[in-house]
Amino acid sequence: xxxxxxxxxxxxxxxxxxxxxxxxxxxxxxxxxxxxxxxxxxxxxxxxxxxxxxxxxxxxxxxxxxxxxxxxxxxxxxxxxxxxxxxxxxxxxxxxxxxxxxxxxxxxxxxxxxxxxxxxxxxxxxxxxxxxxxxxxxxxxxxxxxxxxxxxxxxxxxxxxxxxxxxxxxxxxxxxxxxxxxxxxxxxxxxxxxxxxxxxxxxxxxxxxxxxxxxxxxxxxxxxxxxxxxxxxxxxxxxxxxxxxxxxxxxx
Numbered sequence: 001x002x003x004x005x006x007x008x009x010x011x012x013x014x015x016x017x018x019x020x021x022x023x024x025x026x027x028x029x030x031x032x033x034x035x036x037x038x039x040x041x042x043x044x045x046x047x048x049x050x051x052x053x054x055x056x057x058x059x060x061x062x063x064x065x066x067x068x069x070x071x072x073x074x075x076x077x078x079x080x081x082x083x084x085x086x087x088x089x090x091x092x093x094x095x096x097x098x099x100x101x102x103x104x105x106x107x108x109x110x111x112x113x114x115x116x117x118x119x120x121x122x123x124x125x126x127x128x129x130x131x132x133x134x135x136x137x138x139x140x141x142x143x144x145x146x147x148x149x150x151x152x153x154x155x156x157x158x159x160x161x162x163x164x165x166x167x168x169x170x171x172x173x174x175x176x177x178x179x180x181x182x183x184x185x186x187x188x189x190x191x192x193x194x195x196x197x198x199x200x201x202x203x204x205x206x207x208x209x210x211x212x213x214x215x216x217x218x219x220x221x222x223x224x225x226x227x228x229x230x231x232x233x234x235x236x237x238x239x240x241x242x243x244x245x246x247x248x249x250x251x252x
Contacts, residue, residue, distance in 0.1 A: 021108045023134040024205060025127065026116035027176070029169035030083070031149035032141040033187035038063040038116040039215035040198055041137070044207035047110035065115045071099050072119035075126065083119050084157075086168045092126040100130045112207065121172045136182040137201055138173055140245045143238040145188070163238055170241055177248050184248045191216065197249075 024046060028034040042048050042063065050065050073083070075096050081087030092100075107113040120127060127134070147162035177184055183201040185194065195213045203209035 021110060022112045022206060023131055024114035024137060025120060025134050026114060026137050027121055027173055028118060028139040029146055029166055030118045031146045033139045034116045034118060035063050037137055037139050038114060040212045041114045043214040044202040044212040046112045046114040046207060048114060049107050064117050067103050068115050068117045071096060072117050072123050075123045084165060086122050090123055096126060100126060104131055121169050135205060138177060138182060138184040139187055140170055140173060141187040143234050143242060159233060167238055174241060174244055186246060186249050
């Protein structure tokens with residue numbers, strides 16, 4: 001009798017674990033393809049719960065959860081920084097922790113959920129504390145193309161400042177990838193290759209890989225290669241970091 005009840009309890013625990021929701025966090029610098037990845041995950045079956053579906057710089061929306069963005073902004077401001085002035089060290093306050101728990105609780109109502117906000121690369125330790133089992137999908141882009149795209153939105157942003165931002169975000173992405181294995185995509189490869197890789201990523205996450213390509217539109221890619229001579233202005237440091245990221249790409 002005791003053995004039977006123990007077996008029933010174990011079976012319930014196994015079923016409960018099997019039904020636990022899967023959380024996905026999309027990581028990458030601004031203007032690097034994170035909206036594309038997140039929208040594709042949504043097409044493949046992941047819930048975004050709340051998200052922006054349109055803005056002037058991205059006609060299909062940046063797919064960001066406004067609660068996540070607001071929290072990340074507040075965490076950065078509390079540490080004397082912002083998205084374009086990354087603080088050297090980020091500490092979370094108890095009120096930030098509580099808000100993260102509320103956001104994650106709401107998302108966890110869905111069997112597979114996802115969120116993205118490039119600022120998360122700057123505030124990641126707090127999110128990891130409250131969602132230790134979250135899965136990551138990363139994406140990066142050539143520094144010159146990111147800088148051009150940032151400058152098209154803010155003419156006051158210099159090439160040097162834009163490149164420093166690229167370094168700050170992508171060094172964090174590289175450091176995380178060196179510590180932990182997760183899919184890493186390059187937004188600079190041809191669309192056919194990118195979509196094939198994305199399908200494999202979605203399938204690996206238990207999503208519908210065949211539907212992952214529904215979100216993509218060629219016309220939404222801005223700042224493609226060869227627009228000007230800015231690629232020759234990129235520092236050796238940035239090019240070396242870019243090459244390191246390429247070495248971790250999901251090519252198989």
